[in-house]
Amino acid sequence: MSSKYIFIANWTQGPSMSGGDNIWNNFAKYWGNVSVIGSEEAETQLEKSRTVVSKFFKISKNVNTNNNLSLPGLIINSIVRVKNLLLFLLSHKSLVDSYDYVYTVSDFFPDALGGLLSKLINPRIKWVAGFYLFAPKIFGADSPYRGKHLLKGLVYQLIQLPMYLVIKHCADYILVTSSPDAPKFFTKKRDSSRIVVVRGGVDTVSIDEYLKPNKLISYTERAYDGIFVGRLHMQKGVMDLVDIWKYVVEEIPGVRLVIVGDGELREDLIKKISTLGLENNIDLAGYKNGEDKFRLFRDSKIMLHPATYDSGGMACAEGMAWGLPAVGYALEAFETYYERGMLKAPVHDKKGFAQLIVNLLKDDSLFFRTSQEAYDYIREKWMWEQTCSYVKSNIELGEGSQVKCPVCQSEKTKFISETFDTHGRYINSEDLKFRMFKCLTCNVMFLSGVVIDNKYYRDNYGSGYYGTGNNKLISKITRLGFKISVFIKEKMIFKYTNKDKINILDIGCGDCSFLQSVSDKSFIKTGIDMNPEVDKISVNSSIVVHRGDVLSHNFGKSMFDCVTMWNVLEHTTDPGAVLQRVQGLLYDDGILLIQVPNYSSLGYFVGKKLWFHLDSPRHLYLFNSKSIYTLASRNGFIIDKMYREPYDYPLDLFWSVRRSIFLPLFILFYPILKLFDREVTTYALRKVR
Structure with a gap:
């Protein structure tokens, strides 16, 4: 049965x-089994977005003041809505008891206090707190609250501080929109997993x-050269945008912005547009949604996104x-939010911002290249269904509870850490997070919740996957290590197989560099790899290369004297099944080298x-000697010998x-440390007869 959520909006x-x-x-749309306690406007939003919820409890509507967006208007509405929330929850305690999670959709008192009170009413309920933007420091360089807005910024800060402390110390899970905000919620009891x-x-x-x-x-026929969409608020930089557009008009007369x-x-915006004489260059369309906005x-x-303070x-x-x-300012959050498709100007550099707009309008090549990047990037990283599934799974996984080990099926697992997208020495993205667990029974470590589909393979095993980088010295060291490695691996295979012609299968052959390097006279060579790029790899005629999954590929009547898996097992979705499959492909006296x-x-x-x-996320599993021993024995193999191979990845320990603060010591003793350390280990496995 799926978990029940009550949202407070x-x-x-x-x-x-x-x-x-x-x-x-x-x-609410994608999670299912959601009820909402909210305002009249929240109900209207759900209706407009055609989102159906299990139940909606309408407890507030806007209190009309002279200006609801003024400071007095916001304070009055806040007090009234808090009162409505407290009265509702205290008179519906049995309702709170019937839900598994309460999600407060903002850090404002009328929402967030509901999470705290729900925990007091029902200690079993899990509080998921949305905290999507810290109030800017009013005297900070990037603060939008300057001049006549100083008092509002001060009040915003003072109101947010107590709720920040309550959420930090009382909420079970916290949702933020920017990676740099996450450490601000770390406590002795909460790490990044929550x-x-x-x-x-x-x-x-x-x-x-x-x-x-x-x-x-x-x-060429579009009516507007630029478009801004968002609330007309200080943090959105909309007043700066008028100045920016003035610079653009000076460069390209007649350009239009909506x-x-x-x-x-x-009202301030209308006055500024008039003062700068931009009535014919800037249109105010008001709030638009659905087809009106699409048009x-x-x-x-x-x-255009000129926000000077934003987390998303x-x-x-x-x-x-x-x-x-897109054109925006180079905010910290945007480095991970918009890695491609957005040109960025230094924060508050209005002329620099305007120049980027001019460059796009004058340079068709730049325009269409950035346009394609924007289109592709959003479809790669910004799909709602994927985001909602990721967030819900991270909440419901909890801190390691009920996460079974995929290798031995034990429920005795422990959350280790959250990892991000890395490849060797490179950090691809700190915004993509993956959860690492350790099985306390078989000692394997594994990623949980990674969706393995065609998109996963396209995204993670592209043409650049096998590259060594542009550094010539590093490339030379890597190639030398590889040559030594191939020479020793050949000797290793000869030790276990005395045949004149050895029938070898290299699972996860990649670019076939290993098969191409071993002797044609001594080996009948076959390779298999799931990488879609494998079809493009040019190899000599002595190698038969299959594209596909070893678990399902039909090798016909072929049997092999030796099967090799060089840094491949950790990539497979089911290591146990792979070893069982290799059992059926090896001769009884054959050898498996992994x-x-x-x-x-x-x-x-x-x-x-x-x-x-x-x-991560390519290495779905991580092993040590104990976990390999358990995996092998469960699937019909015994370990004949373990090999330390320091020449493979000669610089891995350094990277x-x-x-580390001890890096100078590591450099000083690197050859000795590398010689005795086992960053990678090779195992010779024989079939149990």
Whole structure:
């Protein structure tokens, strides 16, 4: 039975939808079994997005003041909504008892206090707290709360501080939108395993309907050169945008900008546009949603996101999904949020921002290249269904509870750490997070929750996977190590097989470098690999290469004297099944040689998340000698011998410890440490007869 969630969306207000509103609306849509305690506006949002929830309990509606977005208006509405929330929860204690999780959709009092009270009513319930943006320091260089907005910024900070402390110390799980925010919630009882980074998402299905050739508007015929979508709020940089557009108009007279959204700065914005004489260059479209907003995206060229303080920016992602190249400031969060498809100017550099816009409008090559990057990047990283599934699975996995070991099926597993996307010495993305567990029965470590499909293989095993980098010295060292490795591996195979012609199968042959390097006179060579790129690999005629999965591939009547798996077993989805399959492919006196990274090594002990051989999410499993022994014995093999091979990956230990304070000592004693350390280990396995 799926877990039951109760959302508290009591602070949702106004006609427009914030980033936080977008997140909880999509959680409700994709998670299922969700009920909502919320405001009248929250109910309206669900209706507009056609999201069906199990139950909706309407407890608040906006209190009309002279200006609901003014400081007094916000305070009055906050007090009234808090009162409504407390009265509702205290009079519906049995309702709280019937749910597994309570998700407070923001850190504002009318939402977040509901999480704390729910925990007091029902200690069993798990509190998931959304905390999507820290209030900026009012005197900070990037603060949007300056001048006449100083008092509002101060109040925002003072109000957020107590809820930050309550959430930090009382919530079970915390959702943030930016990786740099996560450490601010670490406590002695909470590590990164209970803090989930929510990137956000985009509904590309509806967008793709408009991108069909018969509905597209030609680039040269679009009405607007730039589009901004978002709340008219200080943090969104919308006042700066008018100055920016003035610079653009000076360079390219006649360019037009449309600003889509509503908020407290609307009147100030109208005055500034008039003062700068830009009435013919800037249109204020107000709040738009659905097809009205889609038509404006379709009729625009560039997505503008001039936020000076932000932890995400989903409206920008939506524009990029239309293939609009984006321009923004180089905020810390955007380094991981928008790795491609956005040109970035130094924060507060309005002229630099304007120049990037001008460059895109004048340089067709730059425009279309950045446009394609934006389109591809959003579909690769920003799909709502994937985001919602990732967040829910991370919450419900908990800290290692009920996560079975895929190798031995034991439930005695322990959460080890959260890892990010790494490959050798490179960190591909710290925004993609994976959860590493250790089986206390068989000692294998494994990633949980990784979706293995065609997209996984496309994303993680592209043409650059086998590259050694551009550094000539490192490439020379690596090639020398490889030559030594092949020579010794050949001798190893000859030790176990006395035949004149050895029939060898290399599972996970990759670019076939090993098979090409061993002697044609001594071996009948066969390779198999799942990498889609394997069909493009050019090899000599003495090697038969199959593309596919060894578990399902039909080798006919072929049998092998030797099967090799060089750093492959850790990539497989079911290591036990692979060994059982190899059982049927080997002659009785055949030998299986496997090399795997060894997590009982100095590199892992010191490097942890920077360990050269971590390679998440490609390395689904990590082994040591105990886990290999257990795996082998369960699947009809015995270990004949273990080999230390320091010439394989000669610099792996260095890259693993490169940020250690003891790096000078490692460099001084590196040859000795490398000689005796087992970063990778090779095992010779024989069939049990």
